[in-house]
Amino acid sequence: MLDLKAVNGKAVIPGTGIVETGIGCKDGKIVVLAKDADLPEAASVYDAGGKYVIPGVIDPHCHLGIFTGDFAYETEHETRAALAGGVTTVGLFMGGTEPYLPQLPGLVDTLNAKASADTFLHLAMFTSQQMDEMERCVKDHGVAEFKFYMTGIPGVFPNVTDAFILQGLRRMRGISDKLTACIHCEDQSMVDAALAELVAGYGDSAGGDLCEWAKIGPAEAEELAVIRACYLAHVSGTKIYIVHMSSEEGVIAAADHRPDNLFVETTSPYLSLTKDDPAGLRAKMLPPIKDECDREALWEGVMEDIIDSFGTDNTPLSLAVKGVEKGMMGAMPGYPVIATHLPVLLHEGVNSRGVPLETIVEKACANPAKIFNLYPQKGTIAVGSDADLVVVDLDKERVVHAAELYSFADYSIWEGRTLKGWPVATIKGGVVAVENHEIRVEPGIGRYLARSI
Ligand SMILES: [Zn+2]
Known part of the structure; x- marks a missing residue:
């Protein structure tokens, strides 16, 4: 049983290209890439709605x-x-x-x-x-x-x-x-x-x-x-x-x-x-x-x-x-x-x-x-990589307002301007951490990455 599966997405895999694949996550890692229909059962399902899924x-x-x-x-x-x-x-x-x-x-x-x-x-x-x-x-x-x-x-x-x-x-x-x-x-x-x-x-x-x-x-x-x-x-x-x-x-x-x-x-x-x-x-x-x-x-x-x-x-x-x-x-x-x-x-x-x-x-x-010695744990979509994924809507237009950006800073150099192309969900360690700009996780889910040299 997977923790999460992301379906109906177009994965952008560095070095490979754009692949229509489902992504199965367990214990914070990507454990399977397969056609949506071939993915195992999961406790929760994220439907990417045909959008791009990037690392x-x-x-x-x-x-x-x-x-x-x-x-x-x-x-x-x-x-x-x-x-x-x-x-x-x-x-x-x-x-x-x-x-x-x-x-x-x-x-x-x-x-x-x-x-x-x-x-x-x-x-x-x-x-x-x-x-x-x-x-x-x-x-x-x-x-x-x-x-x-x-x-x-x-x-x-x-x-x-x-x-x-x-x-x-x-x-x-x-x-x-x-x-x-x-x-x-x-x-x-x-x-x-x-x-x-x-x-x-x-x-x-x-x-x-x-x-x-x-x-x-x-x-x-x-x-x-x-x-x-x-x-x-x-x-x-x-x-x-x-x-x-x-x-x-x-x-x-x-x-x-x-x-x-x-x-x-x-x-x-x-x-x-x-x-x-x-x-x-x-x-x-x-x-x-x-x-x-x-x-x-x-x-x-x-x-x-x-x-x-x-x-x-x-x-x-x-x-x-x-x-x-x-x-x-x-x-x-x-x-x-x-x-x-x-x-x-x-x-x-x-x-x-x-x-x-x-x-x-x-x-x-x-x-x-x-x-920076984080690959392939980070930076790609592959079995064994951390399940950090971003669902991107290239057509989404949104006006930048600093108050909506979660920074303690009270301004943006883009304030009031419309940008086209936004993330619509962030999956962090196999958990849907942000959806439609709403953060659903508490501080402390981030981990310090000690590189083993
Ligand atoms: Zn600097």
């Missing part, structure tokens, strides 16, 4: 606890926003200059107690003491990624040098070739020069807009840093994952220079907004949202397999904390976007640009799972 989406790039300082609170709220949006697994970047080993058991306990999506951790490296902890973070706590900031986040994180990064890459390679270095690729000196010009022009005035803010991230700063990252991947042999690529120049640099052990992520906001967007400073981010040519080049990068993976860079905060009234220099960077991640990819990719749904699924589900 649970993995957002490998999320930040929690930065602005409220309350990691537990943000975990509880934002993983519910994720689940409602079809994101069943969330990769969290943790930062700071304190040692990680004393923090990890508490973080994992909080994630297991509060999260509604499954979670995994990436740790940013700022000190040699943290680098000394790497091996135990991997072996004792299932961490498999370390992050390096070529450019820091002013007031939040410092940058690190290429020498520090290379040292980290070699130490990672010495632990396991399965580890991944995530790198924020912008050249610090170019960003500093751009910032100095903005400060000279605006000082602490409340002026400026999203268009002006784009100058903080010159495309050549990303281009140069991408070339450096490609070199570092080549010289170290360590797997490198470039986070949040934002520019046409970055895409071209990756296309021209990437070795096989380098992967590229962009985010759903960069694939959807430009610096002229009416969201204005609500969409202030680092790296900044750029031009239409950049957005379109990123989509070309998706189609040509230069972009491997989609993340969100979700950094939730309230409008009061965002502070758009303080102008371009005073407003905080970051935005709550995890709830709209999948709808934006479906709207902008499948419905607006004719990107095949299989391509979206490959980069939103399968590739993040493969890169």
